[in-house]
Amino acid sequence: DAKTTQPPSMDCAEGRAANLPCNHSTISGNEYVYWYRQIHSQGPQYIIHGLKNNETNEMASLIITEDRKSSTLILPHATLRDTAVYYCIVSLGNQFYFGTGTSLTVIP
């Protein structure tokens, strides 16, 4: 069962930062927060994950609140290619349950 809540859709202007929120109020102490995205007709693509600290890689930044009950994925400079469905998942092991995600549309 998905343990996360995400808005169903969001828009973002090209070149601006896209901030995608996720609530995971029932997260347990050892569960990681993962973000994936799925571009139409492709398999889900791993973006980033974290436990407690904020994380950054070449694709995005992940901000996790101190109580770990919510997080935000930040795409610093959104491009049209970032239009996709973004999934936030919490998982202890390797069983990943995908919810409905957020459909992000980047607008020219």
Add this chain to the structure above:
Amino acid sequence: DAGVIQSPRHEVTEMGQEVTLRCKPISGHNSLFWYRQTMMRGLELLIYFNNNVPIDDSGMPEDRFSAKMPNASFSTLKIQPSEPRDSAVYFCASTFGQPNSPLHFGNGTRLTVT
């Protein structure tokens, strides 16, 4: 690295026929997962293997579905007999099997059962 390889990319078959989907995980990964995606139900975990052994098949919809992993580099998902409601995109994913290892997905097999 070639990534997770699935075949075929598209499969069209008639109701009642046997369908076999194939997956080659990333070399060195020891956990493999099968997912199904439909508009109605989203991404569903069907079964996963660790070191070629099925660990959890609670997501397999019914006895018509079976999955095998005869070795570390190959897995199959079989549907026999197939039904129109099995039409979906089937994804395979693999990982190192460590607690915080991300999944790597293939590009899926789009199955249409008429």
